Amino acid sequence: MKGRKLSCAATLLVKLSLAFVSSLAAFYLAELAIFFLDTRFVRTRENMARQNGVPFDARTLLEVIEDLQAQGLEAYPIVPPSLVVDFNGIGNDNRKLFSLGGVSRKTTVYCNESGEYAIYESDEHGFNNPAGIWSQEPEVVLIGDSFAQGACVGPGEDVAGQLRELGVNALNLGMGGCGPLLDLAMMKEYAEFLQPKLVLWMYFEGNDLQEIAREKTSFFAQYCFDSGFSQNLILRQAEIDLALMELIQKYKQKEIERIKEEKIRRQRKWASIIKLEALRARLSQVTTPSPRPGHPAPPDPMFETILEKARQHTSSWGGKLCFVYLPEYYRYAGSVDHDSFHQRREVLALVEKLGIPLIDMHEVFLAQPDPLALFPFRIYGHYTARGYRLVAETIISHLQSENIQVKK
Numbered sequence: 001m002k003g004r005k006l007s008c009a010a011t012l013l014v015k016l017s018l019a020f021v022s023s024l025a026a027f028y029l030a031e032l033a034i035f036f037l038d039t040r041f042v043r044t045r046e047n048m049a050r051q052n053g054v055p056f057d058a059r060t061l062l063e064v065i066e067d068l069q070a071q072g073l074e075a076y077p078i079v080p081p082s083l084v085v086d087f088n089g090i091g092n093d094n095r096k097l098f099s100l101g102g103v104s105r106k107t108t109v110y111c112n113e114s115g116e117y118a119i120y121e122s123d124e125h126g127f128n129n130p131a132g133i134w135s136q137e138p139e140v141v142l143i144g145d146s147f148a149q150g151a152c153v154g155p156g157e158d159v160a161g162q163l164r165e166l167g168v169n170a171l172n173l174g175m176g177g178c179g180p181l182l183d184l185a186m187m188k189e190y191a192e193f194l195q196p197k198l199v200l201w202m203y204f205e206g207n208d209l210q211e212i213a214r215e216k217t218s219f220f221a222q223y224c225f226d227s228g229f230s231q232n233l234i235l236r237q238a239e240i241d242l243a244l245m246e247l248i249q250k251y252k253q254k255e256i257e258r259i260k261e262e263k264i265r266r267q268r269k270w271a272s273i274i275k276l277e278a279l280r281a282r283l284s285q286v287t288t289p290s291p292r293p294g295h296p297a298p299p300d301p302m303f304e305t306i307l308e309k310a311r312q313h314t315s316s317w318g319g320k321l322c323f324v325y326l327p328e329y330y331r332y333a334g335s336v337d338h339d340s341f342h343q344r345r346e347v348l349a350l351v352e353k354l355g356i357p358l359i360d361m362h363e364v365f366l367a368q369p370d371p372l373a374l375f376p377f378r379i380y381g382h383y384t385a386r387g388y389r390l391v392a393e394t395i396i397s398h399l400q401s402e403n404i405q406v407k408k
Contacts, residue, residue, distance in 0.1 A: 048377035049115050056115045062252065064109050064117050075107040075119075078149075079126075079244050080177030081185075083251065085218045090243035098219045099240045100175060100186050100233060102126030103248075110176075113152040114376040114384065120155040125190065125237055126244075128158055128172050134194075138171035141191045143183045144202025145211075147326050147382060148174025157385040159202070162392035168399070174202060179211020180306045185223040187310055189233040195317040198404060200395065201310060201356075205342040206328035212300045224306055227313075298346055307354055320404070323351045324395070327362040329380045332371040338362070359398050361391055 049056035059067070061077055068075035081100050089096035102108060104126045110118035123129040128150050142148045142160050149172065150158020156165065160172035171194065173186050183201065191199055215221070222229045233240065307323075314321040325348070331341055339345045344362070351358050365371045365387075372378040374387035383391070 045113060045115075045377060045379070045381075048379060052377065054115045057112055057117055059117075061109060061111075061117075064119075068107060068109070068119075073107045075109055076103045076245070076248055077251075078102050078108055078110050078176060079247065079251075081175055081182050081220075082177035082214075084247070085214075085220070087247060087250065089219065090247045091239065097233075097236070097240060097243055098231065099126075099244060100178075100182065100189055101240070102175070103241050103244050104237050105131065110149075111152045111382075113381040116154070118150070118152050118154060125234065126240070128155075128174070129160065133171055136169060138169045138194060139197045140168055140170040140200065141194060141196045141198070142170060142172050142174055142200045142202055143178075143186050143191065144174045144200075144324075144326075145178045145204055145208070146174070146176035147204045148172065148200075148202035149176055150174065150388065151176060151382040152376070153382075153385045153388060157388060159388050159391045159395070162389050163395060166392060166396055168396065171196070177211075179208050179215050180303055181212060181215035181218075181220050181224060184306050184310055184313075185220050187313055188223055188230055192313070192317065193234050195319060197319055198399075199310075199314050199319060199321050200324050200359075201307075201321060202324045202326060203347070204326045204328065205331075205344065205347070205362075209299050209303065209343060209347075212302055212306075216300075216302055224302065224309060227309070299343055299350065303347075304350055304354070307350065307356065311354055311356055320357070322357045322359060322398070324359045324391070325361055326391070327365055329372070329375050331362065332365065333380070338366075357398075357402065359394060361394060364390060364394050 046056045046058055057064070065075045065077060079099070079102050081098070084090055084097075084099055089098050091097040102122050104122055104124055106122055106126075108120055108122045108126075108128075110120070112118070120128050121131065123131055124134050140160075140163065148159065150161065155161065158172060158174075160170040160174075163170040173190055175182075175186070178186065180203075187199065216224075311321045325344075328342070330336070331338065348358065348360075365374060368374065368390075374383055374390065375381055376384055
């Protein structure tokens with residue numbers, strides 16, 4: 001009888017041990033699956049390019065710049081105004097600058113989403129335009145972030161470049177990382193100098209509202225609260241160039257350190273597998289409550305103030321402001337409520353309330369047979385050259401319908 005009890009206890013212990021080992025093995029298999037999916041088998045741009053038979057430049061931004069410099073070219077990266085904010089301004093401590101453009105008249109290296117790096121020659125104030133365009137007094141000016149700047153496409157394939165090809169005298173003041181408050185600053189520092197007939201406010205739904213939270217606590221808040229404030233940036237390009245070159249050197253050192261840290265992080269990856277870090281992170285995402293769909297918070301009240309000041313500012317020189325709504329990839333990659341996604345309903349209601357004309361690119365993209373084809377390799381990113389072309393063509397149609405004459 002006693003032997004039978006021991007036998008039952010031993011059997012139970014074996015079963016428990018097997019269950020524990022099986023569960024532990026299942027956890028580690030899940031961790032390994034996440035690890036390999038996140039590293040080796042994820043559909044990266046390079047892998048997608050290979051699948052589509054497209055050559056892909058796998059060099060880093062720094063490597064591209066160094067190779068161009070080795071060829072005797074003065075090459076620089078773009079310098080987003082947000083980076084200038086992070087460094088608390090540029091230049092002499094006694095005369096700090098908060099620049100909005102890049103280094104002028106230089107080979108500028110941007111980004112790579114389709115296989116080739118976007119490289120262009122910057123204009124007289126460091127923007128993505130042909131040299132000499134400022135003296136032509138463009139009648140249409142585009143203001144916005146990387147989608148206005150023409151991220152990751154070749155020279156002339158940005159919206160402004162394609163507008164020029166279609167016969168509209170357009171100037172690009174887009175810069176990556178700009179939110180609504182920096183757009184207002186761009187209008188005051190540069191667009192006012194040109195006093196164009198039309199300012200196209202290129203609003204990107206993916207992050208413009210979120211940018212306000214960061215920008216309104218920065219130096220640039222002055223542009224919203226002081227109508228007469230200006231740094232006179234358009235007259236200080238030589239000073240801006242020198243300060244930006246110094247900033248780029250600081251950034252380069254930080255980027256080198258980041259690359260080193262990334263290598264160390266990869267070396268420690270197997271240690272993180274032992275700790276089941278990826279699986280625990282995924283489980284925390286599952287258990288963390290998400291915001292209730294269909295009930296987005298209203299836009300920051302400062303957004304209305306910024307748009308109203310932009311409208312008034314444009315009207316002060318006899319120009320018009322037009323709001324161009326640019327959709328993001330995830331609007332078409334899954335099932336979303338198009339009205340509530342990224343507070344679209346609230347944003348469009350605000351634009352209508354302020355009486356600002358609207359060019360709604362979401363409706364145009366949605367009407368396409370395959371909206372995802374307007375993004376490189378059909379994955380998250382900026383628009384393809386065809387996507388930017390569609391924006392330019394829609395703007396032309398709007399100009400024609402409103403009988404706005406801005407031809408060359």
